[in-house]
Amino acid sequence: MKKRVLISDIAKALGISVTTVSFILNDKAKEKRISDALTKRVLDYVNKVGYKPNQLAKSLRTGQTKILGLLVEDIANPFFSNVAKHIERRAYETGYHIIYCSMDNDEHKAKELIQLFMDRQVDGFIITPSEGLEDTIANIKQNNIPLVLFDRFVPSVETNYVVSDNRRGSYDATKHLLEGGNKRIGLISLYSNQTQMRDRLDGYMEAMDEFRVQSFIKKLNLDTSEGESQEQIREFVVDNKLDAVLFATNYLAVDGLKALKEHKTTLPKMVAFDEHTLFKLHDPSITVVSQDIEQLTRELIHTLIAEITGKLKEVRQLTIPCQLIIRESSTSS
Amino acid sequence: MKKRVLISDIAKALGISVTTVSFILNDKAKEKRISDALTKRVLDYVNKVGYKPNQLAKSLRTGQTKILGLLVEDIANPFFSNVAKHIERRAYETGYHIIYCSMDNDEHKAKELIQLFMDRQVDGFIITPSEGLEDTIANIKQNNIPLVLFDRFVPSVETNYVVSDNRRGSYDATKHLLEGGNKRIGLISLYSNQTQMRDRLDGYMEAMDEFRVQSFIKKLNLDTSEGESQEQIREFVVDNKLDAVLFATNYLAVDGLKALKEHKTTLPKMVAFDEHTLFKLHDPSITVVSQDIEQLTRELIHTLIAEITGKLKEVRQLTIPCQLIIRESSTSS
DNA sequence: GCAATCTACTAAATATATTTAGCAAAAAAA
DNA sequence: TTTTTTTGCTAAATATATTTAGTAGATTGC
Numbered sequence: 001m002k003k004r005v006l007i008s009d010i011a012k013a014l015g016i017s018v019t020t021v022s023f024i025l026n027d028k029a030k031e032k033r034i035s036d037a038l039t040k041r042v043l044d045y046v047n048k049v050g051y052k053p054n055q056l057a058k059s060l061r062t063g064q065t066k067i068l069g070l071l072v073e074d075i076a077n078p079f080f081s082n083v084a085k086h087i088e089r090r091a092y093e094t095g096y097h098i099i100y101c102s103m104d105n106d107e108h109k110a111k112e113l114i115q116l117f118m119d120r121q122v123d124g125f126i127i128t129p130s131e132g133l134e135d136t137i138a139n140i141k142q143n144n145i146p147l148v149l150f151d152r153f154v155p156s157v158e159t160n161y162v163v164s165d166n167r168r169g170s171y172d173a174t175k176h177l178l179e180g181g182n183k184r185i186g187l188i189s190l191y192s193n194q195t196q197m198r199d200r201l202d203g204y205m206e207a208m209d210e211f212r213v214q215s216f217i218k219k220l221n222l223d224t225s226e227g228e229s230q231e232q233i234r235e236f237v238v239d240n241k242l243d244a245v246l247f248a249t250n251y252l253a254v255d256g257l258k259a260l261k262e263h264k265t266t267l268p269k270m271v272a273f274d275e276h277t278l279f280k281l282h283d284p285s286i287t288v289v290s291q292d293i294e295q296l297t298r299e300l301i302h303t304l305i306a307e308i309t310g311k312l313k314e315v316r317q318l319t320i321p322c323q324l325i326i327r328e329s330s331t332s333s
Numbered sequence: 334m335k336k337r338v339l340i341s342d343i344a345k346a347l348g349i350s351v352t353t354v355s356f357i358l359n360d361k362a363k364e365k366r367i368s369d370a371l372t373k374r375v376l377d378y379v380n381k382v383g384y385k386p387n388q389l390a391k392s393l394r395t396g397q398t399k400i401l402g403l404l405v406e407d408i409a410n411p412f413f414s415n416v417a418k419h420i421e422r423r424a425y426e427t428g429y430h431i432i433y434c435s436m437d438n439d440e441h442k443a444k445e446l447i448q449l450f451m452d453r454q455v456d457g458f459i460i461t462p463s464e465g466l467e468d469t470i471a472n473i474k475q476n477n478i479p480l481v482l483f484d485r486f487v488p489s490v491e492t493n494y495v496v497s498d499n500r501r502g503s504y505d506a507t508k509h510l511l512e513g514g515n516k517r518i519g520l521i522s523l524y525s526n527q528t529q530m531r532d533r534l535d536g537y538m539e540a541m542d543e544f545r546v547q548s549f550i551k552k553l554n555l556d557t558s559e560g561e562s563q564e565q566i567r568e569f570v571v572d573n574k575l576d577a578v579l580f581a582t583n584y585l586a587v588d589g590l591k592a593l594k595e596h597k598t599t600l601p602k603m604v605a606f607d608e609h610t611l612f613k614l615h616d617p618s619i620t621v622v623s624q625d626i627e628q629l630t631r632e633l634i635h636t637l638i639a640e641i642t643g644k645l646k647e648v649r650q651l652t653i654p655c656q657l658i659i660r661e662s663s664t665s666s
Numbered sequence: 667g668c669a670a671t672c673t674a675c676t677a678a679a680t681a682t683a684t685t686t687a688g689c690a691a692a693a694a695a696a
Numbered sequence: 697t698t699t700t701t702t703t704g705c706t707a708a709a710t711a712t713a714t715t716t717a718g719t720a721g722a723t724t725g726c
Contacts, residue, residue: 004682006682007682008682016705016706017705018683018706019684019706019707019708022685023705032705033704034705035704038704038705053452053682053683055452055454056392056393056453056683057393057711058683058684060387060389060682060684060710061683062683062685063711067432075414076415076418078409078411078414078610081409081414084408084409084414085409085435088434088435089435092446097432097434098434099400099433100431101425101431102418118385119385120389254614261616277609278614281594281615282615283594283615340713341712341713349675349676350675351713351714352676352677352714353675355713355714359714365675366672371675387711387713389711391714394712395681395713395714395715396681
């Protein structure tokens with residue numbers, strides 16, 4: 001186990017000062033008028049001994065960690081794990097790394113983790129805010145830590161955010177079902193004040209009202225067990241004799257499919273939010289409102305890096321269109 | 334934006350030395366014989382002003398970052414995202430955090446990332462080693478950085494690892510298909526020297542040989558496009574008139590399902606490796622060799638933390654049993 | 667009564683970089 | 697020639713903790 005080379009070792013070996021080496025390594029040779037000859041000599045030596053600066057010391061001094069904190073609802077949800085993959089790749093290309101966690105809709109854990117990440121001096125936050133986090137989000141803002149909310153936002157605090165056009169996506173999906181001749185169309189959603197849920201409800205309502213049709217809405221608790229939620233979904237669909245159902249999240253749709261599969265109920269027409277491998281391959285394949293993960297993550301990282309580097313002059317609030325991908329579940333008889 | 338409180342601010346405010354405050358904050362008050370009265374006074378004050386030590390300074394001094402580096406093949410693969418979720422939760426409970434990345438079977442990226450994480454002084458590594466990483470893994474070992482390999486290992490380097498019993502899982506699955514009366518059973522795998530792939534092949538072979546039956550093996554390139562691999566899978570199944578297929582990974586099975594679905598081929602009997610929401614809900618539901626993520630991640634974190642804290646006296650190499658979950662795809666006619 | 671031990675702390679060194687302020691020599695301007 | 701500017705580099709301060717070695721005074725031992 002060979003000892004780590006320090007910047008002072010390099011300075012000593014070449015008979016020059018630590019300052020000079022530091023300038024050269026941080027691309028300030030020109031600016032600080034270090035001669036080309038010396039610059040080359042240092043660079044060659046650094047290369048030869050394979051010197052890598054201690055990032056902790058560097059971060060301590062500069063205040064920049066080049067680490068971003070990612071807090072998502074659930075990293076095992078394919079939507080979020082896909083997002084995580086894209087974010088990580090884009091961050092890597094920009095020289096940043098990602099430290100992450102799942103918040104599991106646990107307010108206490110979420111708060112603790114945000115505090116822990118702040119103590120670790122992350123350069124910025126990407127957060128899908130769960131309920132009860134208004135104060136914490138406001139606190140991040142007050143501390144001037146770059147932040148972009150994602151998937152949903154907190155109306156009471158003015159922050160950057162990048163979300164999908166959930167209202168429009170939901171409206172399009174509902175309208176699609178209505179135009180298919182379905183009369184009794186239900187929405188299965190969650191007891192949640194989060195903006196994406198509210199918007200999905202709004203879009204559904206708008207389309208239903210436009211067609212002057214009665215709405216059927218079922219909300220589940222966030223902490224409902226899988227079995228329980230399946231039972232409730234089945235009841236809701238059967239009791240109301242629904243022709244079609246719009247599921248407000250991918251896992252609700254998965255629960256719905258399980259429920260309907262197990263009980264041999266004839267499948268109503270359906271549309272789900274978010275893409276999922278299952279939805280493409282299911283028989284019948286499932287129509288979905290698909291969020292544009294490419295664009296969402298591109299804007300997300302772009303906005304965050306812009307704020308970190310001070311290039312962002314004003315709050316950036318983006319709404320990205322969704323795409324309705326029509327498959328068998330909403331069309332075939 | 335209020336200024337950060339430093340340990341020196343506390344010392345000054347209370348008229349005592351920084352050393353004393355540090356001892357108290359690091360639970361060394363008793364050991365260093367700081368009086369109870371003073372200890373309480375400091376703790377109360379720290380609490381009042383909400384002091385949080387700068388983790389960078391702390392890490393720089395102690396050499397401990399409390400950060401683990403997680404390098405997986407692909408965080409968007411549901412198997413790995415599930416693993417990531419469990420690992421993160423267990424790490425959090427132990428006071429550690431996770432910095433992650435996907436290696437995407439890119440040897441160059443993998444090496445660069447491992448180096449970057451080493452420069453960031455992660456306390457330990459969790460790696461699913463892709464090919465060509467032998468030297469890098471050996472290097473981590475040489476530098477005495479705690480390390481646990483996962484899902485597969487590198488035979489040429491003696492390291493800790495936690496993997497599933499792939500040979501046995503594959504053997505059981507194949508035997509199950511053989512006992513179901515299937516004669517022509519194919520294995521669809523990858524051109525890969527990784528241990529998990531080799532073991533899955535071995536298990537298949539062992540069962541086939543035991544029954545004195547001809548084997549059919551198709552290997553795909555890692556970088557085969559989705560369309561191309563679907564075509565190859567279809568050809569392999571059709572040309573060989575296979576009764577049943579064992580897929581060596583979940584995404585191969587997904588590709589297989591897509592291929593067979595699109596070409597309206599009658600589905601052969603099949604078993605897939607790894608669990609997937611799709612497999613439970615597909616019609617017919619898919620029999621799988623399921624890895625025990627709970628136990629795998631528990632042992633993983635336990636081993637890594639043990640090595641970090643110096644409690645691990647010798648290399649720890651664990652093989653966790655898989656479970657064959659029999660569903661419709663391998664049984665119903 | 668004096669040495670030895672214990673109590674309750676603290677000054678200074680350390681971890682490893684970056685950055686500010688400044689100096690001596692050389693070159694240019696007056 | 698003297699003054700000013702530029703060139704090329706460096707000493708010391710800084711970022712914020714932890715840890716080692718030690719000290720002054722109180723207590724104990726003989």
